[in-house]
Amino acid sequence: MRGKQWLAWRGTSALKVWRAWLGSCCSLLLVAALDRFVAGDYGVPMLIGSFGASAVLLFAAPESPLSRPRNLLGGHFLSALVGVACAQWLPPFWAICLCVPTAIAVMLLSGTLHPPGGATALIAVTGGEQIRQLGFWYAVVPCLAGAALMLGTAWLLGMGKPDRNTVTSGSTAFLRRLFRKRIAGPGTVS
Numbered sequence: 001m002r003g004k005q006w007l008a009w010r011g012t013s014a015l016k017v018w019r020a021w022l023g024s025c026c027s028l029l030l031v032a033a034l035d036r037f038v039a040g041d042y043g044v045p046m047l048i049g050s051f052g053a054s055a056v057l058l059f060a061a062p063e064s065p066l067s068r069p070r071n072l073l074g075g076h077f078l079s080a081l082v083g084v085a086c087a088q089w090l091p092p093f094w095a096i097c098l099c100v101p102t103a104i105a106v107m108l109l110s111g112t113l114h115p116p117g118g119a120t121a122l123i124a125v126t127g128g129e130q131i132r133q134l135g136f137w138y139a140v141v142p143c144l145a146g147a148a149l150m151l152g153t154a155w156l157l158g159m160g161k162p163d164r165n166t167v168t169s170g171s172t173a174f175l176r177r178l179f180r181k182r183i184a185g186p187g188t189v190s
Contacts, residue, residue: 016060019159023059027153028052031146039141045130046142050076050119054147057116058154066114069151071107075114076147079103080139083124087132095125 028051035046054076057067065071086099103121107113124131124138131138 019157020060023154023157023159024055026157027058027150028055030153031142031149034149035142043130044134044137044141046146048120048123048127048142048146050116050123051146051150053116053119054114054150057114058150059159062154062159071112071114072151073144073147074110074112075107075117076120076143077139078106078110078112079114079117079121080124080143081136082106083121084134084136084138086121087125088135092125096122099125 028047031047031051039046054072057064058072061067082103083099086095086102090098099121100118103117104113107117120143134141
């Protein structure tokens, strides 16, 4: 069982790996389904590349301060606004050079630092005509809406509670109950 030894050596439990996989899969599946079956009909993308990095933070490092709901939602929203402003008001070269540093400054000043926000700002500048046509709506759909869907998925999967400051507050309650029943057996009360 080399895999199990490797997981133990790295300090990562199989449950944590499973939770990260399940959470990121479900959240990205939801956003991708909306992108394909709903938003795509209106020419509005729902899925952006920075959501992949958000999934890593949200589900693999939920205890990180960078994974807090405020950081996830605020980081994407504010960075998107910065990116769109740079794309609209600066020449392309300068927009590319200045959107990420400005987004970082805005996130730091607002207390919403979320590293994928840098990619969100850059996508606003380099994302192509479909993104540019959205203008400042890009900050709402896909950025804020997609991040909210991912956060909602984390809460639904028991990765946290909406009334707490971090995603991991009270985490794994759902999964603990699920695995306890399976380990104890169907006829056993645990």
